[in-house]
Amino acid sequence: MMLTAIGTFLVMLLVGATANQAAQEFRGWTPWITKKLIERAVARLPENMKERLREEWTSFIDDTPGQIVQIVRAVGLSRAAATITTECTSAHSASRLQRLVSLLFGWVGGLTLLPLLLIQRSRLLRWGPWQWCRVMETQNDAVEALLKNLISGAVVLSWAQWQATFKVASVLVIQLFRQRRR
Amino acid sequence: MSKPRMTAPTLRVLNILLAERREELSGADIARRGYIASGTLYPILLRLEEAGWLVSRWEAIDPKEAGRPRRRLYRITGVGAANAASVTNEIVAPSGATVWA
Numbered sequence: 628m629m630l631t632a633i634g635t636f637l638v639m640l641l642v643g644a645t646a647n648q649a650a651q652e653f654r655g656w657t658p659w660i661t662k663k664l665i666e667r668a669v670a671r672l673p674e675n676m677k678e679r680l681r682e683e684w685t686s687f688i689d690d691t692p693g694q695i696v697q698i699v700r701a702v703g704l705s706r707a708a709a710t711i712t713t714e715c716t717s718a719h720s721a722s723r724l725q726r727l728v729s730l731l732f733g734w735v736g737g738l739t740l741l742p743l744l745l746i747q748r749s750r751l752l753r754w755g756p757w758q759w760c761r762v763m764e765t766q767n768d769a770v771e772a773l774l775k776n777l778i779s780g781a782v783v784l785s786w787a788q789w790q791a792t793f794k795v796a797s798v799l800v801i802q803l804f805r806q807r808r809r
Numbered sequence: 810m811s812k813p814r815m816t817a818p819t820l821r822v823l824n825i826l827l828a829e830r831r832e833e834l835s836g837a838d839i840a841r842r843g844y845i846a847s848g849t850l851y852p853i854l855l856r857l858e859e860a861g862w863l864v865s866r867w868e869a870i871d872p873k874e875a876g877r878p879r880r881r882l883y884r885i886t887g888v889g890a891a892n893a894a895s896v897t898n899e900i901v902a903p904s905g906a907t908v909w910a
Contacts, residue, residue, distance in 0.1 A: 680851070682878050682879060683836065683880075683881040684851075685878045686835070686837070686877065686878040686880045686881070687835070687836045687837050687840075687847065690838075691837055691840075700840075700847040703847035703849075704847050704851070705848070706846075706847075706848030706849075707848045707849075707851040710848070710852040711851065711852050711855060714852065714855075714856070
């Protein structure tokens, strides 16, 4: 009986001493663990955000009371980094898609109109712009002359202007597509 | 600048910053006041900042002198305050009940 009591006392003493030692060890390791967790989270971030969030998150963990809570929050930062990266990547890929479609529209639109542009250009070079307008005006139907003038004016728009027009159209198409998806 | 996604934690962040409109709060302050997990908080802060609803700046201290890293301080903007108020009005029914669905 006596031996059991002494044994229990010794075991409790040992557990107490070990727990205290473990707590001290844990306290000593916490800054290292949190630093590693922050670095791991920062490594997942886009390049342009790493510096800012490294410092911000270090101060965030520094301001958090309690070492276990610090570790829990540092673990959570990995999730934050993953979300931020996903959002940045999807925004980036959306803008890439927009650029691609806009480029496609610009070139297809421009190439379709290229023959018309070339014909008009050769006419203008041959007759000059004022002569071309006079040719139009000599026609009997005033409305037809006006329309032809307008069309020729539109066709004479430069290559860059046509591309810009088609780019604007492509942006509108993408916006319409996104609204429908929502 | 698009309208940020409205979730319960986003509203909590906005309400905290709206309540302390004249103060600048760090991420840790907001997390403490709103009981928001770090994994949720930072994407929200960045989203709101990108939308122009919040502005942030570094705390004006020298980390070497202070012996701690600088805090990033957040403040709600006029646009953010107006939008936060309108969103709160939208989701709170006249009876005072919150309508999420």
